Amino acid sequence: MDAIERYLAPRAxxxxxxxxxxxxxxxxxxxxxxxxxxxxxxxxxxxxTLLNIRRIDGLDTVSLDGTSLVLGTLVTVTTLLHHPLVAxxxxxxxxxxxxxxxxxxxxxxxxxxxxxxxxxAGDTLTPLLALDAEAELARLADDGAVLTRRVPLADFFxxxxxxARAAGELLTAxxxxxxxPQLVTRFYKGGTRPALDISTISxxxxxxxxxxxxRGVRLALGAVAPVPLRARHAEAxxxxxxxxPARALAAARAAAExxxxxxxxxxxxxWYRRELVRNMTQRMLDDVARA
Ligand SMILES: Cc1cc2nc3c(=O)[nH]c(=O)nc-3n(C[C@H](O)[C@H](O)[C@H](O)COP(=O)(O)OP(=O)(O)OC[C@H]3O[C@@H](n4cnc5c(N)ncnc54)[C@H](O)[C@@H]3O)c2cc1C
Numbered sequence: 378m379d380a381i382e383r384y385l386a387p388r389a390x391x392x393x394x395x396x397x398x399x400x401x402x403x404x405x406x407x408x409x410x411x412x413x414x415x416x417x418x419x420x421x422x423x424x425x426t427l428l429n430i431r432r433i434d435g436l437d438t439v440s441l442d443g444t445s446l447v448l449g450t451l452v453t454v455t456t457l458l459h460h461p462l463v464a465x466x467x468x469x470x471x472x473x474x475x476x477x478x479x480x481x482x483x484x485x486x487x488x489x490x491x492x493x494x495x496x497x498a499g500d501t502l503t504p505l506l507a508l509d510a511e512a513e514l515a516r517l518a519d520d521g522a523v524l525t526r527r528v529p530l531a532d533f534f535x536x537x538x539x540x541a542r543a544a545g546e547l548l549t550a551x552x553x554x555x556x557x558p559q560l561v562t563r564f565y566k567g568g569t570r571p572a573l574d575i576s577t578i579s580x581x582x583x584x585x586x587x588x589x590x591x592r593g594v595r596l597a598l599g600a601v602a603p604v605p606l607r608a609r610h611a612e613a614x615x616x617x618x619x620x621x622p623a624r625a626l627a628a629a630r631a632a633a634e635x636x637x638x639x640x641x642x643x644x645x646x647x648w649y650r651r652e653l654v655r656n657m658t659q660r661m662l663d664d665v666a667r668a
Contacts, residue, residue: 381425382425382426383403383427384427385426385427385428386429386432387428387433390434390523390549391523393428394516394517394547396426397428397516397544397546398517398545401424401425402426402545404427404428405428405430406431407431407450407487407490408431408486410478410486410490411490411494411496412494430451435449436450436451436550437451437452437456438452439452440462444554445553445554446462446552446555447553448463448488448551450489450548450549453483453486453488454482454487454488454491455474455480455483457470457488458475458483466555466556467508467553467555467556468556469507469508469556470501470504470553472564473501473566476564476566488501488551489548489549492530492551493542495534495536495539495540495604496538497599497600497602497603497605498575498599498600500579502597502599503564503597503598503599504562504564504581505551505553506531506581506597506607507581507582507583507596508553508554508581508595509530509583509595510529510552510553511528511529511530511551512528512529512530512542512548512550512551513527513549513551514526514543515546515549516545516547525549527552531607534605536604537603537604559585559586560583561583561668562583563581563582563664563665564580564581565579565581566579567579567653567657576599576600577644577645577650578598578600578639578645579598579599579605580596580597580598580599580632580654581596581599582597582665584615586665589620591618591619591620592617594615595607595612596615596628598636598637598654600639600650601638601639601650601654602637602638607636608631608632608636609636610631610635611628611631611636612628613631614628620662620665621666622663624662625658625662625666626659628658628659629656629659630655632654633651633654633658637650637654639651
């Protein structure tokens with residue numbers, strides 16, 4: 378790890394944004410479960426200023442704002458797993474948290490860190506994409522005002538470790554539309570173990586079912602491209618259609634052959650990842666059809 382010249386742990390958002398606005402910025406530290414191992418391994422070079430955001434008031438809350446569930450960036454995976462508002466309004470995230478790492482890692486790992494680390498294998502990325510979530514980013518204006526903007530997650534990921542977050546900005550929250558009674562969701566995480574493992578692939582589905590027909594279909598794939606992505610060809614085959622085995626198979630094939638762009642790496646070959654996408658998407662859709 379490079380020498381850290383300054384370590385700051387402000388309690389106010391404005392102070393943190395002022396640090397980020399300075400020339401050279403700062404490396405943001407949340408739970409540190411990605412940053413610390415990556416720094417020790419020499420895979421990232423932190424800035425001379427390390428900015429610990431864990432003490433900032435109000436960034437670790439879960440709240441309802443109209444039809445959105447707002448997850449502060451410091452909401453941990455443990456909070457996702459146990460918070461009643463998450464279970465009631467976005468149960469898919471409770472399910473995801475239950476498949477995430479170990480208890481020790483869950484206690485420290487934050488939703489914001491998972492998104493900003495931007496690993497295509499990050500477990501909250503595909504469900505949040507499928508749920509049409511938005512990232513909320515804050516920065517300090519020249520007159521000292523705090524400015525915020527929202528970025529749909531579909532536009533947030535730019536590559537492994539890269540996001541649409543501009544210099545001087547901090548991710549402050551993730552806004553997730555609350556589930557309606559018609560919404561059907563599914564999550565699949567493929568790895569060598571059911572949990573405690575980085576995903577070989579992940580798949581998240583969110584769709585409304587109106588009188589047997591699928592509407593607003595969103596299928597997201599993880600670890601099959603440099604960024605988590607929406608399986609647009611598969612979605613188009615499902616949109617506005619009743620779900621039967623032939624359609625499930627066609628959509629699963631489209632997801633594997635047209636949407637996924639996997640590579641060979643230490644966890645799996647590209648061929649195996651395509652097989653997983655096809656088989657697991659089909660299994661997921663068949664399960665929805667039966668439900
Ligand atoms: C043993 C182990 C098991 C793991 N298992 C899993 C797993 O099952 N699934 C999974 O998805 N991940 C897993 N991870 C990875 C990691 O735990 C997650 O990605 C976690 O959510 C990262 O959150 P954090 O708060 O620790 O982020 P940090 O390490 O603090 O930060 C990660 C990156 O995001 C930046 N950042 C953090 N917060 C902000 C913000 N608010 N604004 C701007 N930038 C920010 C940091 O600068 C850094 O670049 C595992 C890690 C370990 C060590």
